[in-house]
Amino acid sequence: MSKYLIATESAPQKDRVLIVSSIVVVALTMALLIAFPDRSKTFADELFNGATKTFGTIVQLLGFVCVVLIGWLAAGKYGNIRLGTDSPEYSNTAWVFMFVCAGLGSATMYWAFTEWAYYYVTPGLNIAASSKEALEFSVAYSFFHWGITPWGFYGIASLAMAYHFHVRRNKGLSLAGIIEAVTGLSAHGVLGRIIDLVFLFATFGGLILTTTLTTSTVAKGLADLVGIEDSFALKAGLVALVTLVFSLSSWIGIGSGMQRLAKLACGLTLAFALVVLVMGPTGFIVNNFANAVGLSLQNFVHMSFFTDPIGDGAFTRDWTVFYWLYWITYTPGVAIFVTRVSKGRTIREVVLAMILGGCGGCWFFFGSLESYAIHQFMHNVVNTPAMLNGLGGEAAVSQLLSNLPLGKLMSVVYFVLMLVFLASHLDATAYTVAATSTKNLREGQDPSPGLRLFWCVMLAILPLGMLYIKAPLSTLKTAVILTAIPFVIILAVKIWGLFKWLREDHDSVAPLPAKY
Template structure:
């Protein structure tokens, strides 16, 4: 019952102390903070860079291998799936989109054009073609494979093994034996909480800066700290109220509507813009991405400085890794009754397809405006800034002002729904004895809503550079490398114990029976597999 829950005061107090010291340090020593951030970013990505790149590539191999093997037929829980295929896949596409994504979808190619990977000459024709290919790479197979392997581990833990605890500490307890409420579990909760803040800093700051610049161009308001802070405070207050009064279902519907409108926005840009050029550019980019995938995955630049890999590939893989706990829980909740193969295909094909369409449409339009000398986005990065380039690109569209308003409104809705969801997750993490079906207290959710706005406000106050924002992600994400490796090891260990001795046709037969709702198979079949492979179908009954 709700009255049996308790606020985790130790976790809350520790978090407040660390966040407060960070905010005070940023505001009192802004210049020193930027220098320190650059140093920490270089040191962290140099130390862990190769490990992160190899881990990302290994996730691709593992996920595809599991999907194609006999283990792909394992069904994650009994009964028919709750959602239709189209709705289910659309949920995964939405999981890969967000407020900051809308900035990258217009501007990411410009960064790669000026500082390309694979030792390509900067600002060359090849760099321009590879710029969108690298964008597809960083929002393509590897990040969705990272999501996929983490999600399969959580879903197997919860639906097949029937272990308790739909949480990061819960699955680590099931794998290692370290108690979720013990010292190790407490450390994992802290890591999760700080990583959540780290990822949110980049998302909130980048979104707010982009919207503030757009509003300034549309209305004439001064694009300064006050406007940016006002946007953060407004979004925080509105959706703190939403979280407090508990209209989460309405927020979820609004978020889904925003995802649908985002894909519609990409379609409108594709149709109103240079359609033939965009389609040709997208097809060419997919070809270059697939052709160079292995090289891009393992490009460490040992004879050079390795700057591109550290600044982008390693950063992105860590950025995606920080979101794996939340995505894994989400995928587990919506994928009961699905097979491992279905989850793999939906995440890889659905996730990649959605991101590639969105990025391909917006970036192709931006590239076309660049080659036709309408908007020189790369030049603006070192001058007026990427946010100004986004405003100019929107203004150059037919019905530019209207589409600008829609674009900035979508960014704010995405940010607000993200804040609402993160506040709920952090509140749940900092509540003891929270049972299935219970929610953390409204006052605790309100507290975290306000706290989540403090660190981004400090970053906006010091006018933090992109590298400073990236550092916030990198430092909080590094522990997740090892947590993800533990989850992968646990999943492989469970699969070996439960199904290694079971022939493929019996796994398929068990899956078919579970699809009809015969729940007895869920626990019996894995146990029998550990004791010895069943020889006949009757053993599964």
Template sequence: MLTEVDSMPCNNEHDAKFDKTLISISLIFVFATIAMLMAFPESSQEVAKNMFQGLTNNIGSLVQLFAFVIVCSIVYVAMSKYGDIKLGDGAPEYTNSSWLFMFICAGLGSATMYWAFMEWAYYYNGLGLNIDAQTNEALRTSLSYVMFHWGITPWAIYALASVAMAYHFHVNRAKGLNLSSLMVSVLNMKEDSTASKVLGRALDLVFLFATFGGLILTTTVTVNTVSTGFSELFDFQNSFLFEVVLLALITLTFTLSSYIGISEGLQKIAHAACGMCFVFAMVVLLLGDTTFIIDYVVNSLGLTLSNFVEMSLFTDVTNNGTFNKDWTVFYWLYWLTYCPGVAIFVTRISKGRSIRQVVFGLIAGGCAGCWFFFGALTGYSVDMFNSGIINAPDLLNTATGDLAVAQLLANLPFGTLLSVFYFLLMMVFLASHLDAIAYTVAAVSTKNMKQGEDPARPLRIFWCVMLSLLPLAMLYIDASLDTLKTAVTLTAAPFILVLVLCLFGLKKFLANHKFEK
């Protein structure tokens, strides 16, 4: 690192250090951004919209092509002889179910629950593949694009970064569990050189900024949905103060979980979040028109798989369409903001597992969880629209998506009870997700963290509080979806290069791997 850091005890370790410079620069960034948003809310959002359009127009097609290459590459690695490589000694630390639940909570935000009800409505109002908006074909195809955006490609992106990081940490015995250590190794730089220190500091800063960018969208959408839902449910005026109270409760929950630690805290809250999600999706499936939902999901799954290549590379260039830039490119960049954090977290909990287990665990486990949850909630929402009961696409245009979610929940049998359950579940899911992210951020800002060790509790708690501040500013200015998208894309863009290096680095690691005879 560029400057000396103070030595402080870190849980099980005695030689770990807090990186005060890294933490200080991050705090300056956070508070400067908050000040700008609150002082100039309207102009900030206009600038954000222009930046989003400029970025996606310039690099959108390359992002789509690279994501497709990642899918092909990581699946090949998992199916080859390299899939047998074991990441670390000994047996896996966590059971299969705990392992799956924890990385699903790390890789998915609670905003997933909003998108599960409403994403199809955005697509129905303007879909890709040259399908006319607000037609029966658009309705038939909407869920297939939802499954595409929450399916194979994003989980393959996670898998590439996770395998590269896990190999570097568990097989190459890296000294630190952070992105800079991996990149220095990939580029064959000397660890103590000035160049490697500068690169390491820059990467760690970009990682922290990207983490904040991704959480802005997830946390803001979640709190907006929950606050609107409770105000509709119990008939009171929604307000910024109420949103602050909700965010404070969520922060308190994941801070306590982070203080307890992974085994006693995060593992249990991840079990609770995933278990509650499964129960809720199953209840919606059974209380809704079960036959319609299942038929719609099966049909959509077929469309997703049969059109996967076209969806991956569709740019609509001759028609001047923007769907791929507004949604596909945005989503790949959205997932990229979480990629380094997820890779660090998956590395931490995957010791003793093979590359094949990590790749197919992430892709198969992630897709199965997302497709079941989205299928049940989207299928119910589409059925309500198709039956003329609740017009979610129209509410999206004339009111808000949050209001549509509240009405969809209220229309279910035992609507009040299920609404409360749903909103509490969103809060638990967000707490679980933020807990995992706070761990990875603390790990990055800790020097010399070794295998089996965790960042210091005070540092984890500190980041728990910091991670809630930027979303609070977005709630204050009532940021639009375009503004939230910009926060994601701008902070994710630098990680395209990082992911390219992960791909080449993994190729180098595997080419030099010595198999036991």
């Protein structure tokens, strides 16, 4: 281990330059959104189309490569390498639930009811719109967009950061820190400052979509339930409530706060999907789920490389490329968080937990809720595709919930669950942002509670701007993809660095015995 970079011990310190720079960028963005709402929306649409056309194919290729690489790592000789010398700090259930909450936003619960309808009206693979085949492939495409490739992005990014921190023992849980370790460029130089600043701003960009969709859905549902106005004041109040919850959890810490909140969020989410399965059209849900899994696996390669060169490529740009960039936006933050909670785990364990835990959980949740929504559509109860272009997806979710047995009770449970999930996700995100803005953070150390609390408040501000201007889905998507594009290059550097280290350390890092 002597060849590894072992830094001299120094106390963790707040990175004040990075913190102040982030505040300035967020404040300017908020001011522009509020001052020029219409122009911001138009500009966002232009940027979205240009960016997805330019980088689309590259992003699709990168996604497939990540799947191949993590599969090879898990199955090959490096799979038994342990990340750190200590025993695992958390139980298997708590461990998986925590990084699932870090990697999935509460907007997942919105998409789980409505995403199939978008694919039914505008399907991929040049399938005829609004056809029987489009309906069958609608859930399969949801499984594709929330399945193996996204968790492949998370897996490879997390392994690179975890190896950097736990095996190579480099200090600092920051994106610039790992880039310095790979390339030699100073983390505290101009480029390093820019990388970390872009990471922080990208984190805000990803949270815009998650927080805005969640708050809008819950506000609409509560307004319908109790007969009040679906106003900005209601949405702002919900954001304030969620901020209070995850701020309290963040102050308490990972062991007592975040771990319990993650267990509550994931446990209740899976329980809700199980209740829908049991109380809904069980036979149809099971059959549709199995059919969608088969279609998704059978067409995985085609979906991965579908660029639609003969057509206009709108579906691929609007959904697959958008989603891959959406997930890439979260890779730095998820990697930092997974690194923090995965001490003592093997490379194989991380990959299997990502694919089986993360991917499996998403498929079960989406399969149950989407199949129920499709059944409602087929029996002319709730026409979700029509509502998307009229009343909106939030109204569709509200109607679908009300048509469940014990509809009002299920609606309340669902909306509370969305807020809990959002709080858990923001809690994990606040930790990663605080870790990035802390210098000299070493294994076993956490950023200060005060700094975590500060970022809890900051993370709630920018989504309020989007809620205030009533930004459409296209604008929210643009906020995601623009902040994600720089991370395509950074992710490629991290992958190259991981495999470079594995080759160099082959004789120095002893894998665990096979019986481990």
